[in-house]
Amino acid sequence: MPSKAKSCETCHENPATVHLTEMANNHVVLEKHLCDQCASKQGIIGKMQMSLVAELLGNIKDKQKGAAKEADVRCPDCGMLYSEFRAKARFGCSRDYDVFQKHVLALLEKIHGSTEHVGKRPKGAPKALPAAAKGAAEVPGPKGPAKAAAKAPADPVAELEKELEKAVKGEDFERAAKLRDRIREAKARKEGKE
Amino acid sequence: MINIDDLAGKTGEWLRGTGPDSDIVVSSRIRLARNVAGRPFLTVASHKAKAELEAQIREGLEGVNLGKGRLYVALKDTSPVDRQFLMERHLISRDLLNAEGDRGVAIAKEESVAIMVNEEDHLRIQVMRSGLQLEEAWREIDRIDDEIAAKLPYAFHALHGYLTACPTNAGTGMRISVLLHLPALVMTRQIDKVFQALSRINFSVRGLYGEGTQASGNFYQISNQATLGKPEIALVQSLSDVVPEIVRFERHCREKLAKEQRTALEDRVYRACGTLKYARSISSEETMELLSAVRLGSQLSLLPEIKPGTVNELFVTTQPGHLQKQEGRPLSPQERDLARAGLIRGRLGGR
Numbered sequence: 001m002p003s004k005a006k007s008c009e010t011c012h013e014n015p016a017t018v019h020l021t022e023m024a025n026n027h028v029v030l031e032k033h034l035c036d037q038c039a040s041k042q043g044i045i046g047k048m049q050m051s052l053v054a055e056l057l058g059n060i061k062d063k064q065k066g067a068a069k070e071a072d073v074r075c076p077d078c079g080m081l082y083s084e085f086r087a088k089a090r091f092g093c094s095r096d097y098d099v100f101q102k103h104v105l106a107l108l109e110k111i112h113g114s115t116e117h118v119g120k121r122p123k124g125a126p127k128a129l130p131a132a133a134k135g136a137a138e139v140p141g142p143k144g145p146a147k148a149a150a151k152a153p154a155d156p157v158a159e160l161e162k163e164l165e166k167a168v169k170g171e172d173f174e175r176a177a178k179l180r181d182r183i184r185e186a187k188a189r190k191e192g193k194e
Numbered sequence: 195m196i197n198i199d200d201l202a203g204k205t206g207e208w209l210r211g212t213g214p215d216s217d218i219v220v221s222s223r224i225r226l227a228r229n230v231a232g233r234p235f236l237t238v239a240s241h242k243a244k245a246e247l248e249a250q251i252r253e254g255l256e257g258v259n260l261g262k263g264r265l266y267v268a269l270k271d272t273s274p275v276d277r278q279f280l281m282e283r284h285l286i287s288r289d290l291l292n293a294e295g296d297r298g299v300a301i302a303k304e305e306s307v308a309i310m311v312n313e314e315d316h317l318r319i320q321v322m323r324s325g326l327q328l329e330e331a332w333r334e335i336d337r338i339d340d341e342i343a344a345k346l347p348y349a350f351h352a353l354h355g356y357l358t359a360c361p362t363n364a365g366t367g368m369r370i371s372v373l374l375h376l377p378a379l380v381m382t383r384q385i386d387k388v389f390q391a392l393s394r395i396n397f398s399v400r401g402l403y404g405e406g407t408q409a410s411g412n413f414y415q416i417s418n419q420a421t422l423g424k425p426e427i428a429l430v431q432s433l434s435d436v437v438p439e440i441v442r443f444e445r446h447c448r449e450k451l452a453k454e455q456r457t458a459l460e461d462r463v464y465r466a467c468g469t470l471k472y473a474r475s476i477s478s479e480e481t482m483e484l485l486s487a488v489r490l491g492s493q494l495s496l497l498p499e500i501k502p503g504t505v506n507e508l509f510v511t512t513q514p515g516h517l518q519k520q521e522g523r524p525l526s527p528q529e530r531d532l533a534r535a536g537l538i539r540g541r542l543g544g545r
Contacts, residue, residue: 013527015479053362078238090314092238094229094349094357097364107361108354114423117355119366120336122343125350 008035053089057107075099105163109175116182157186198267198276202519206283206305206322209510211502213325217493218441220373220413220506221322223284224331224430226339227358227367228317229349235359236312241295244312248296251311254345258338261303268298275524278515284322289313307338314359315367317342326437328370332430355422365422370433373402374440377412377490378447388440396420397436402509411482411509416440452494463491467500471544475531481512481538488542504541512537 008016014035073082078092082100085091097104108115164179208221229235230250234243252266269277269290280286286299290313297312310318319342321335349357356367363369379385389399402413416437418429451459466487470476476484489505491497510516517533518525525533539545 015477053360078234080238088237089361090237090359091235091357091361093234094231094351097351097354097357104354104361108364108422111362112365112420112422114365114420116353117351117365117422119355119368119425120339121355122348122350123340125352 008038009033010038011035014038053107053111057086057089057103073099102166157183160186197265198272198279199519201265201283201301201305202279202516205507205510206285207303208284208306208322208324209503209506210324211506213323213327215438215441216325216502218375218444219326219437220375221284221324222326222328222331223320223322223371223373224328224335225318225320225369225371226335226356227315227363227369228319228339228342228356229358230316231347231349233316233349236314236316237359239312245296247316248298248311251316251346252298252300254342255300255309257345258341260300260307260309260338263304264300264302266298266300268296269293270296270298275515275518278513279519280515282510282513282515284308286310287313287318307334309338309342315363317346326372326434326441328372328430328434328437332426336426363421366424366426366429368421368426368429369417370429371415371417372433372437374414374416374437374444375412375486375489376414376440376444377486378451379440379444380412381451382447384443384447388443392416392436395436397433410479411486413486413509448490448494459494460496463487463494463496467491467497467542470538471542472539473535475528476535476538477531478512478514478534481534482509485509485512500542508538508541 008014009032014037016033016035074080075092075096076099077095080092080096082103085096085100091097105115160179160183164183167175167179208223211220213219213222230247233239233247233250236244239247248268255266267276267280269286277286277291280299281288281291283305285301285305285308287310290297290299290310293313295312297310299311300309301307306322308320308322310320319335319338321331321338323331351357355365358364358367376385376388379388392399396419398417398419400415400417402410402415416433418433421429424432466484470481470484470488485505485508488497488500489502492500492502492505511520512534514525514530517530517537520537521533
């Protein structure tokens, strides 16, 4: 006898392959069994992907309750507001990483346990940590990798020190300690090079 | 110049059932998320921006050595059946299938290379290998990525690395996925233990077709969660270290089943094979379940006449898109069940 698979609750046609269970206080509050197509249409698959980021963003907000009333920031390039980013959990352009920097640092730390990329770099991109200052988001620029690399940005140490100051002010001492280590490393790297 | 119909006649390299540990590791896959500098992400891109991006990326990719037999599929002008077909072969994602506007995929080297254009990020580069071959996959994708970088300036941040639309991909932009067939861990109820251990060390586990899908046919994809803060090779290494542990555990459970529950195991495998060989109508769900048992049986020499590659292939070719592609017309779910049963009988030598 064929084992009868549960069919999709919405179309009653395809087999249910997406099984959603929502829990609250250790009790199941909602169960849904859908096929891929219907789950996509209802945005459930996208929602599942987004929930991690949204949840993390929520946590970060709670932590920053003190500064809750601050004005929404808008990216001058893509026009995205920080509040929109929070809702979509997707950036509008690469500049958003700098425009929403304060939030982005905390978010990346939460997701990855790190904010600093230590892997490969496009040829021509500077090896050391350059300033993440305005405009430095994209290396190489639209004119091609070689040219853009020439305008390698300013002092990495200064940038890290700025971040450290911020961390201390915000009483985020864990982060401050990490930054201090990185400043030491960056200084050592710099001296080694010169 | 090849087209989608040429793909339908055969299967990709990664399905061959060859390569290290291929009795359990179906495939190794690495993907890199990349965006073109100075262009809006797809989150906000207008139709015009998308069209320009696709054109720019297609042109850029032309100068990149992707190996022989390359093909570009512009998905906007592609039928729903063809799109479904590409998704079932893991050449495009569900998101790209459902997206709107100008987008596409470049496919090369017997489907071991696929570059999605205008998915969540401008480029999603993917390299797939049969069995456990992560280092090889990394070397190849690293080279392809370098060549693309020479043609298209990437959005790259000095501190955060490669910038992606979703912050969960930033840094390396790299997601490594190993597709495992773990029927014995499921049968012996050890699978949850494995999942819990994996999530503690920050690996995620998903079903056959990625995020949000159920693990049908006892297939599981294991991937890295964090993409930032470690060099690529360390991420590759972390999976290369953990996967053999799971493989060993699955093998141990298979041996245990074969020794301690021989009759129950044989009963399950031969019943599954019998149904597949003679059924006249069969659902996709039941097919996955039974093929899983047959795959296990063939690995344990209970079904020596069935080649591992044949079973691997059937997991993909019995999917709805593939059946409709083979029949050359859209099929209702009932018609698909008939076509599916016919295909399986043919491939497994039934009647």
